[in-house]
Amino acid sequence: MAKPKELLEDKPGKEILLLANEAIARGVLEAGVRLVALYPGTPSSEIGNNLTIMAPHIPNFYFEFSTNEKVALEVAGAAAVAGVRSMMVCKGPGLNVAADPFFSLTYVGVRGGMVIVVADDPSMWSSQNENDSRYYALMGNMPMMEPADPIEAKSMLLEAYKLSEKLELPVLFRTTTRVNHTRAPVKFEKILSRPDKVVFEKDPFRFVPIPSVARKRHPWLLGQIELARELSEKSTLNFVTGEGNLGIITCGVSYNYVIESLSSMDIKAEVLKLGITHPIPEKMITDFLRRHKQVLVVEELEPFLETHARRLAHLNKVTVEILGKEQKFFSRTYEYSPRIVMDALKAVTTRNTPINWEEIDKKVQELPEIPPRPPLLCAGCPHRTTYYAIKAATRGKAIYPSDIGCYTLSIAPPLETADILFDMGSSITTACGLAEVTDQDIVASIGDSTFFASGLPGIVNAVYNQHRICVVVLDNRTTAMTGHQPHPGTGLTGMQKEVPPLDIEEVCRGLGVKYVKTVQPFESMASLVAEVREMVKWARENHLPAVLVSKEACALLTAADRRRTGESPPKYYVDSEICNACKRCLNRLSCPAMYMDPETEQAVIDETLCNLCGTCVSVCPQGAIKREDV
Amino acid sequence: MAGNNSNTINIAITGVGGQGVLTLAEILAKAALQCGFNVRVGEIHGMAQRGGHVVCTVRIGENAKGPIIDPGSAHLLVGFEPIETLREIQLVKQGGCVLISSHVQYPVAVSMGQAKYPDHEEIIKTINKYTDKIIEFDALELAVKAGSSRSLNMVMLGAIIGTGLAPITEEAAIDVVSTAFPQKFEKINIDATKLGFEMAEACKK
Numbered sequence: 093m094a095k096p097k098e099l100l101e102d103k104p105g106k107e108i109l110l111l112a113n114e115a116i117a118r119g120v121l122e123a124g125v126r127l128v129a130l131y132p133g134t135p136s137s138e139i140g141n142n143l144t145i146m147a148p149h150i151p152n153f154y155f156e157f158s159t160n161e162k163v164a165l166e167v168a169g170a171a172a173v174a175g176v177r178s179m180m181v182c183k184g185p186g187l188n189v190a191a192d193p194f195f196s197l198t199y200v201g202v203r204g205g206m207v208i209v210v211a212d213d214p215s216m217w218s219s220q221n222e223n224d225s226r227y228y229a230l231m232g233n234m235p236m237m238e239p240a241d242p243i244e245a246k247s248m249l250l251e252a253y254k255l256s257e258k259l260e261l262p263v264l265f266r267t268t269t270r271v272n273h274t275r276a277p278v279k280f281e282k283i284l285s286r287p288d289k290v291v292f293e294k295d296p297f298r299f300v301p302i303p304s305v306a307r308k309r310h311p312w313l314l315g316q317i318e319l320a321r322e323l324s325e326k327s328t329l330n331f332v333t334g335e336g337n338l339g340i341i342t343c344g345v346s347y348n349y350v351i352e353s354l355s356s357m358d359i360k361a362e363v364l365k366l367g368i369t370h371p372i373p374e375k376m377i378t379d380f381l382r383r384h385k386q387v388l389v390v391e392e393l394e395p396f397l398e399t400h401a402r403r404l405a406h407l408n409k410v411t412v413e414i415l416g417k418e419q420k421f422f423s424r425t426y427e428y429s430p431r432i433v434m435d436a437l438k439a440v441t442t443r444n445t446p447i448n449w450e451e452i453d454k455k456v457q458e459l460p461e462i463p464p465r466p467p468l469l470c471a472g473c474p475h476r477t478t479y480y481a482i483k484a485a486t487r488g489k490a491i492y493p494s495d496i497g498c499y500t501l502s503i504a505p506p507l508e509t510a511d512i513l514f515d516m517g518s519s520i521t522t523a524c525g526l527a528e529v530t531d532q533d534i535v536a537s538i539g540d541s542t543f544f545a546s547g548l549p550g551i552v553n554a555v556y557n558q559h560r561i562c563v564v565v566l567d568n569r570t571t572a573m574t575g576h577q578p579h580p581g582t583g584l585t586g587m588q589k590e591v592p593p594l595d596i597e598e599v600c601r602g603l604g605v606k607y608v609k610t611v612q613p614f615e616s617m618a619s620l621v622a623e624v625r626e627m628v629k630w631a632r633e634n635h636l637p638a639v640l641v642s643k644e645a646c647a648l649l650t651a652a653d654r655r656r657t658g659e660s661p662p663k664y665y666v667d668s669e670i671c672n673a674c675k676r677c678l679n680r681l682s683c684p685a686m687y688m689d690p691e692t693e694q695a696v697i698d699e700t701l702c703n704l705c706g707t708c709v710s711v712c713p714q715g716a717i718k719r720e721d722v
Numbered sequence: 723m724a725g726n727n728s729n730t731i732n733i734a735i736t737g738v739g740g741q742g743v744l745t746l747a748e749i750l751a752k753a754a755l756q757c758g759f760n761v762r763v764g765e766i767h768g769m770a771q772r773g774g775h776v777v778c779t780v781r782i783g784e785n786a787k788g789p790i791i792d793p794g795s796a797h798l799l800v801g802f803e804p805i806e807t808l809r810e811i812q813l814v815k816q817g818g819c820v821l822i823s824s825h826v827q828y829p830v831a832v833s834m835g836q837a838k839y840p841d842h843e844e845i846i847k848t849i850n851k852y853t854d855k856i857i858e859f860d861a862l863e864l865a866v867k868a869g870s871s872r873s874l875n876m877v878m879l880g881a882i883i884g885t886g887l888a889p890i891t892e893e894a895a896i897d898v899v900s901t902a903f904p905q906k907f908e909k910i911n912i913d914a915t916k917l918g919f920e921m922a923e924a925c926k927k
Contacts, residue, residue: 449793467774506834
């Protein structure tokens, strides 16, 4: 990672290697943004990770990890209404959480510039869907920009704030994983100062969209979008490059693949690259369509620009063949690559690709079978221990609603404790639904950060409607999956300020949960199993929700602490005199730090990977796993 | 127009989440930038630290625009682990080079007896179908010799420079390494880089 300290340097002209997410964090300084609010979500995580470290060193700047995306958008939206520049950041599914304020914001508009960064995830590297968030811009009438790389991620962001202020509307800044997580040399520009406090000028008949207000604001909004379209026609963010009979319309990361592919295949084409993808420059696109007999549209996911192009061709009676997803030149799933673009260009132009990929694909079929290596819970992860106990206590027979976080990885054998998942917080609410229509025991699990983000309404629902569900809160003291951000249970804010943490057990009691206990999973496996069993029995007998908080810090944090302090606790090992090669530890725990010695067939602990949780000790029926000091 | 792969060196790095693949990619790219080259790095985050298969790309040169390396386009494939190297072998171009650390990290499916780890001989034989330029050594052993198993990625960095395929000097690499880690780990990481460099140079001969 580029160091957050480097991002603070006021050295215009300096060029450093940055992820697009780091470039956006730097852009916050260069655009003079006063407030940023977000809930972490990969692939957008590093924006917040950098800003939280930078925040205390930036004068007149406020950053927060909000409780969830809806909260973040409201916090940032209000700041922009008050008249300062603000930003909200989320991943694709996060914008769904924030959809409600999203649609109101365009009606009321903003006074200071506002940008909503949304990071979509084609190929679903770390998301539950690959929804194309661009339709939000269309549906909500919010201007939208799509950068193609880390360089544009910063330069376009500065333009987004200018556009936002001209139109008094937030701008949707849509990235994709391959933009967010690409590194490139990025040049610094000068840092803008931010105002300290502003006065909130009241204007309720603009900012309170009661029906009579909203009815006036909707035509205003549509008028602003027409104004935006004129700006889009003239903007240098929409430009044409190259020349040739073939026309190509593209945006975002695909632009890079187009340029690389044309060069590799030595094809001449005129490329229309759109940086502003809502509202699109209709005249510019129509003229472009008129200049060509064939136009290929290259964009990941949905045929967003393609449909627009077809609409404009029809509307303006342009005779042009528009080639894209409708004719299966491209897929609506997964991210693209130069190869995918070259394959389409081959089909369109009959030019050959520089590499014979069919041959390579055939050769891959001949590879020996390679054992899979999916992501899994880390060595020493407290979730593994808790899930082992949940499964043992319920004999694998309960229903296990899961939630969004590292712990969803418990779907894999041998833990197999994830049965149903919709979205953030759905473990508790799906449990409520299942409790009413089944007779099975239900043990839901939810992480600490997710609990605060979206779990609370589910708990209230379960208490008030008396659902007989069990909820295990996997409290690993952080938001682990997205890179260890703090949350309301940790006692640290986005400004790096220490504050009293909210206690999950107390919160549950406050909401009316009658059965709440906290356990430390590494203390004793026997008592952990007994606790789960007791909770399940109580919920069944009392027909009410029960909560068990399993509290133990994330293994990665513990390991980092040990490296920092130089502390090295005793190691664990398998006593080969006692181990009878039953493989129970390997088969039931699936700890990545354990493997089977191919010769003796005994279990071995790889001490370079072991995080010293000691769970395997209690899983071994022979007592063959020992700690060095015992 | 020149092909996009002219003037561009494509390096694909593959391994297991937690081995330091991302850090290596960033340091390598920083060193390339320091040597005056345009560069792009493609990373995968989120699940990357969770013990799964990871691939990163480093593209050095004027025509590198996007982060992706297509099958058959990598001048150098760097594998932190034998089967993870095999998993991405289709990326290597004809006559390209494969750099492998021979230390095995068994996937859970193998530990649970649900899958078989291929023989070492079979792995090498398969890689040979793609290229005969293979540099293989136990990078973990060198990392431990340097002072920490966690410096494995810097052993691989040194080895990449040692192949002579990346337009990066050993001095530039060490310069970046020395500022990349907390001071108490600086010497270990520099030593690891040097050991990797010497090993790859020796293997080349």
